Amino acid sequence: RVKEWVDQVIRPEEISRYLESDGNDFIRDTEIEQTLRENASPDPAYIRDIIAKSKSLETLLPRETAALLNVTDPELIEEMKEAAMAIKRHVYDNRVVTFAPLYMSSTCVNNCTYCSFREENADTVRRVLRLDEVEREIQTLAGEIGHKRLIVVYGEHPDSDVSYIAETVKAIYGAKYPTRKGYGQIRRVNINAAPLSIADLSTLKDVGIGTYQVFQETYHHETYARVHPANTLKGNYAWRLYAMDRAMEAGIDDVGIGALFGLYNWKFEVMGLLAHTRHLEDRYGVGPHTISFPRLEPANNAPGIAESSPYHVTDHEFVRAVLALRLSVPYTGMILTAREDAALRDAVIPLGITQTDASTRIGLGAYAQKDTAQEAHRQQFILGDTRSLDEVVRALAKQGMITSFCTAGYRCGRTGEKIMDALKSGHEGQFCKLNAIITYREWLDDFGSEETRRIAEPIIKEEIREVKRKNPAMYKALISYYEKTKEGARD
Numbered sequence: 001r002v003k004e005w006v007d008q009v010i011r012p013e014e015i016s017r018y019l020e021s022d023g024n025d026f027i028r029d030t031e032i033e034q035t036l037r038e039n040a041s042p043d044p045a046y047i048r049d050i051i052a053k054s055k056s057l058e059t060l061l062p063r064e065t066a067a068l069l070n071v072t073d074p075e076l077i078e079e080m081k082e083a084a085m086a087i088k089r090h091v092y093d094n095r096v097v098t099f100a101p102l103y104m105s106s107t108c109v110n111n112c113t114y115c116s117f118r119e120e121n122a123d124t125v126r127r128v129l130r131l132d133e134v135e136r137e138i139q140t141l142a143g144e145i146g147h148k149r150l151i152v153v154y155g156e157h158p159d160s161d162v163s164y165i166a167e168t169v170k171a172i173y174g175a176k177y178p179t180r181k182g183y184g185q186i187r188r189v190n191i192n193a194a195p196l197s198i199a200d201l202s203t204l205k206d207v208g209i210g211t212y213q214v215f216q217e218t219y220h221h222e223t224y225a226r227v228h229p230a231n232t233l234k235g236n237y238a239w240r241l242y243a244m245d246r247a248m249e250a251g252i253d254d255v256g257i258g259a260l261f262g263l264y265n266w267k268f269e270v271m272g273l274l275a276h277t278r279h280l281e282d283r284y285g286v287g288p289h290t291i292s293f294p295r296l297e298p299a300n301n302a303p304g305i306a307e308s309s310p311y312h313v314t315d316h317e318f319v320r321a322v323l324a325l326r327l328s329v330p331y332t333g334m335i336l337t338a339r340e341d342a343a344l345r346d347a348v349i350p351l352g353i354t355q356t357d358a359s360t361r362i363g364l365g366a367y368a369q370k371d372t373a374q375e376a377h378r379q380q381f382i383l384g385d386t387r388s389l390d391e392v393v394r395a396l397a398k399q400g401m402i403t404s405f406c407t408a409g410y411r412c413g414r415t416g417e418k419i420m421d422a423l424k425s426g427h428e429g430q431f432c433k434l435n436a437i438i439t440y441r442e443w444l445d446d447f448g449s450e451e452t453r454r455i456a457e458p459i460i461k462e463e464i465r466e467v468k469r470k471n472p473a474m475y476k477a478l479i480s481y482y483e484k485t486k487e488g489a490r491d
């Protein structure tokens with residue numbers, strides 16, 4: 001049954017139609033290695049020119065990204081940090097968006113060497129959530145914690161095929177629960193699932209998924225083959241690489257790409273992410289909506305994870321990778337997850353992160369069970385930061401950042417190219433401020449602890465003052481909505 005399913009999922013004709021004329025894909029390992037070598041010791045003046053280009057919000061060229069990746073001088077790294085913060089502020093203002101991952105299944109036909117859900121691991125609990133269990137998870141996530149966005153995660157298996165994905169997405173959107181003053185509901189369902197065919201992706205577009213996320217894991221062909229056995233669905237590099245092209249063709253224009261840092265040289269992976277971005281920009285006029293850069297975490301029975309790996313990415317290297325990415329694709333959303341510990345997350349978020357998860361639980365059914373224990377045989381890997389959403393909102397507020405719970409942009413059709421244009425122009429920063437303030441108010445009133453509200457109130461006041469100063473017409477509208485929200489009206 002599994003083999004039949006894999007044969008049915010992969011469509012060779014949907015790989016070949018995207019390959020370049022010489023039959024190659026757009027990631028050429030030797031070219032990337034050579035670009036990195038040629039820019040191994042960049043001149044400081046060249047680096048400063050590249051920083052200036054980033055600040056004008058242009059996507060960088062491969063040689064420019066390679067140069068940034070090779071910067072080791074602490075003074076220049078400091079300049080890159082300042083530029084990354086300035087870009088983030090210009091494009092996304094002082095907002096951060098939060099979400100929660102929701103694992104739907106632990107069944108998988110693949111054998112990725114770094115993952116505890118790999119098919120050959122007998123020491124893992126295998127399960128697919130039933131619809132009533134999904135609803136219970138949403139009750140906790142939307143009704144008690146206050147999440148508005150999810151990344152819903154599916155194993156690659158016939159039991160979690162496209163019809164299961166569509167059914168569960170519909171169930172999530174349909175669930176609504178009373179809160180202190182209003183109601184809680186998930187308004188944006190992003191998914192992380194197998195690479196699918198154009199027909200299957202069209203089905204998912206019809207049920208209204210948000211971002212479609214597939215990580216290439218490693219862009220390095222040889223490493224890819226080593227960690228993803230050939231006789232599996234994931235063993236097909238090109239089928240995975242072109243998942244985003246198929247999504248674009250199916251009309252899903254918000255796509256999320258990513259690499260799993262620690263499988264191969266981190267600099268190569270950043271170059272791969274840049275090449276992928278440039279490929280999508282060239283072909284479809286719009287790059288990825290988000291880029292993810294998870295680091296390899298410990299996982300139960302995962303032979304591909306070795307502490308002694310030459311590709312282990314240190315915290316310092318991780319920060320350099322984040323800086324190079326922020327400067328290379330200035331307008332793209334960047335996701336930092338709870339794989340990283342609290343201290344590192346708090347330090348890295350100001351460098352250009354736009355989305356982060358909170359109250360994270362990755363065991364199946366763990367939200368409803370209020371299960372805070374991390375159990376290796378029930379999770380894909382072990383988390384570094386299990387702080388609650390309330391704690392994360394508070395930590396962000398302490399750094400002067402506002403957590404936006406707004407999902408209106410998507411509902412007004414501001415997706416894909418339209419939102420990218422708004423982001424590049426810097427208008428998005430101001431346009432969304434209003435909704436950010438109002439949804440922050442909503443969340444604080446419905447879910448925030450007293451302590452968090454105390455720290456957040458001065459931030460809201462300052463935000464409102466800023467709108468009054470910069471845009472008196474908008475201020476009038478803001479105050480009217482703000483007062484209604486305080487009385488219990490909801491987005």
Ligand code: SAM
Nearest residue numbers: 114115153154155156215260295296297299381
């Ligand atoms: N089955 C889907 C897949 O592999 O694309 C979704 C599962 S999972 C949430 C999504 C990502 O988790 C994977 O793409 C991989 O990058 C990441 N992941 C897998 N094992 C990991 C580990 N040991 N540490 C950190 N991240 C891991």
Ligand code: SF4
Nearest residue numbers: 108110112115117118
């Ligand atoms: Fe399956 Fe994803 Fe784990 Fe690979 S990483 S074994 S595809 S769940």
